[in-house]
């Protein structure tokens with residue numbers, strides 16, 4: 240069988256009602272076709288699995304239109320151009336952007352940018368030197384505005400975005416408290432990333448643990464999870480505290496019924512602010528984030544961690560893993576038979 244006829248796609252089968260299940264996805268083996276003007280035919284090397292995918296398969300107003308049932312599932316990825324119908328892209332170019340959950344496919348170049356694997360690996364372009372790193376960088380520095388000496392709390396702290404936020408906050412001289420699920424993640428945060436305090440929210444009383452870890456209160460909270468964790472943090476915020484709403488994964492199981500925080504009136508009591516953001520606010524400043532993150536990484540001041548699974552068939556399990564907290568770092572799927580993109 241030729242490589243082109245062996246193409247595999249993961250499509251959205253139907254919008255999930257409540258939790259995502261096996262009926263949500265459909266594996267197909269359609270030929271990728273030929274690119275038309277504005278497109279390239281890509282051979283994917285690496286795919287990113289993101290909690291935000293839950294929003295992309297929910298037919299509700301958001302920052303992007305939802306994926307339609309029957310379409311290839313949207314995903315960030317890295318791939319190599321095999322055939323081009325677009326000026327500026329040629330076979331052999333390596334690109335990143337919205338490649339979709341597929342091994343081969345025709346993709347609009349408006350969704351892609353060329354990258355150079357001499358500067359960073361495919362893994363890094365999808366983790367610390369890609370959208371994950373940029374989200375941490377702009378979310379913390381631009382939205383959160385950390386101040387040296389202040390107390391910063393980060394949820395999903397051992398995850399892809401959270402672990403980078405924690406490290407940048409430390410570099411900015413803050414006292415950093417990480418919240419994560421399970422002893423292994425907490426040990427990583429304390430012993431490897433050097434956080435000042437860690438809280439295992441799955442095995443502790445969060446309200447008591449926050450009192451103990453942040454006796455002087457919380458000045459900045461970088462929220463990745465929402466729900467009960469956000470409510471507990473709200474009860475400990477200081478005057479003029481900032482809450483950065485990066486995500487709310489605890490609410491993603493049923494986004495149509497997502498609940499806001501019960502304790503939001505603490506923002507009134509403490510003159511606090513709570514601000515959401517997405518990377519589309521910052522696309523023009525990506526080079527700045529890339530250069531700074533690459534510089535910190537090269538100097539050993541920041542580290543990235545990836546959790547890599549093999550093969551496109553692992554996508555449904557990978558999706559479930561991120562919601563079960565089973566990922567240790569940025570969750571990626573390697574599509575190269577020899578695992579080349581794992582390096």
Ligand SMILES: NC(=O)c1ccc[n+]([C@@H]2O[C@H](COP(=O)([O-])OP(=O)(O)OC[C@H]3O[C@@H](n4cnc5c(N)ncnc54)[C@H](OP(=O)(O)O)[C@@H]3O)[C@@H](O)[C@H]2O)c1
Pocket residue numbers: 289290291370371374395396397398399400401418419420421424463464484485486487488489490516517518561562563564565566568569570
């Ligand atoms: N605003 C933006 O532009 C933007 C961009 C990228 C990501 N995000 C958001 O940032 C957050 C983190 O994304 P990521 O890619 O870095 O993922 P991640 O942190 O690598 O993985 C998600 C983690 O969330 C935790 N989690 C899962 N279910 C949970 C629940 N019900 N309650 C509390 N924690 C739960 C798990 O960690 P534990 O084991 O510690 O529970 C899991 O490992 C997500 O909310 C995502 O939507 C936003």
